[in-house]
Amino acid sequence: MLNYNFPKHWPSAEELPDSDETPVDNELQELIPGLLKAILLIIWAERMDWFFGIDMGLYHHPDKPAIVPDAFLSLGVERFYDEELRPSYAVWEEKVMPTFVLEVVSPTYRNEYTAKLEEYQSLGILYYVIYSSRRRRKPRLEVHKLVNGKYELQPGNPVWMPEIGLGIGCERGNYSGVTREWLYWYDADGKRYLTPEEQVKELAQRADRLAERLRELGIDPDNIS
Numbered sequence: 079m080l081n082y083n084f085p086k087h088w089p090s091a092e093e094l095p096d097s098d099e100t101p102v103d104n105e106l107q108e109l110i111p112g113l114l115k116a117i118l119l120i121i122w123a124e125r126m127d128w129f130f131g132i133d134m135g136l137y138h139h140p141d142k143p144a145i146v147p148d149a150f151l152s153l154g155v156e157r158f159y160d161e162e163l164r165p166s167y168a169v170w171e172e173k174v175m176p177t178f179v180l181e182v183v184s185p186t187y188r189n190e191y192t193a194k195l196e197e198y199q200s201l202g203i204l205y206y207v208i209y210s211s212r213r214r215r216k217p218r219l220e221v222h223k224l225v226n227g228k229y230e231l232q233p234g235n236p237v238w239m240p241e242i243g244l245g246i247g248c249e250r251g252n253y254s255g256v257t258r259e260w261l262y263w264y265d266a267d268g269k270r271y272l273t274p275e276e277q278v279k280e281l282a283q284r285a286d287r288l289a290e291r292l293r294e295l296g297i298d299p300d301n302i303s
Contacts, residue, residue: 104184108133110209110261111149111180113253114246117263117271126157135166136176138201145197151178153242177242179203180261183210195222199229205239207246209261219248219261236264 111132118130129152135144144166152167155174169175179198181190188194190208198206199222206222206229221237222229236247245264253260253273263271272280 104182106211107148107182107184109254109256110182113260113273114149114180114263116274120274120277121263121271127155128153129155129157129164129167131164131167131176134164137166137168137170138175140170147176147179148182149180150176150203151242152176175201176203178205178207178239180207180209183208183212185212191220195229199224199227204241209248211259218259219246221246236262236268236270238264238266238268 111130115130115132118128122128130149131147131152132149133146134150135146136150137144150167152172152174155172167176181188181194183190190210195206195208202224204224206224208220208222210218212218217235219235221232221239223232223239224230234247235249236245238245243266245266245268246261247264247270248259248261249270250258251260251262251273253275262273265271
């Protein structure tokens with residue numbers, strides 16, 4: 079929780095633009111955060127104390143323009159306000175700075191490794207994650223953790239984030255019909271959480287195995303009332 083005493087007259091989230099209206103120039107900037115959110119909606123389905131924003135205006139001061147990360151995660155906030163959902167994220171209303179920010183590097187470089195890193199560091203965002211599929215000589219995934227006010231690059235893939243209770247990493251897989259490297263969430267043992275599509279397939283396989291076992295026992299699974 080933030081300890082700042084924000085003035086009450088500052089604008090509400092409803093009064094602020096929801097983004098900077100800059101169009102994405104790479105479909106991955108939508109699909110990668112979308113996959114991460116889809117997995118969270120499964121593994122944290124019973125939790126109502128988190129919010130994952132995608133391409134949403136993040137306001138930290140009313141006199142400064144919004145920051146619009148490709149994605150960010152806040153913990154300890156209401157997941158939903160009402161059925162209208164959040165139009166933007168104003169820190170002085172939420173009283174919580176995001177714990178995690180993700181930038182997916184597009185063909186148009188936008189200072190993800192320099193100016194944006196310094197900005198997120200100055201705001202005190204605990205984890206800053208950068209992913210670039212075009213990198214060859216350097217790691218495509220970088221996870222920076224704020225330590226004593228400075229970002230430190232964390233080793234490994236996946237990287238465990240104990241304050242969040244999740245790991246993040248990249249590996250090849252299939253999502254939206256595309257087989258390539260994607261970002262995923264991982265548990266403390268480094269096991270990857272399944273995508274929604276993978277969960278559906280796993281449940282279908284379990285049902286098939288159960289039906290086969292019932293037939294071996296002389297029971298017709300199609301006629302069980």
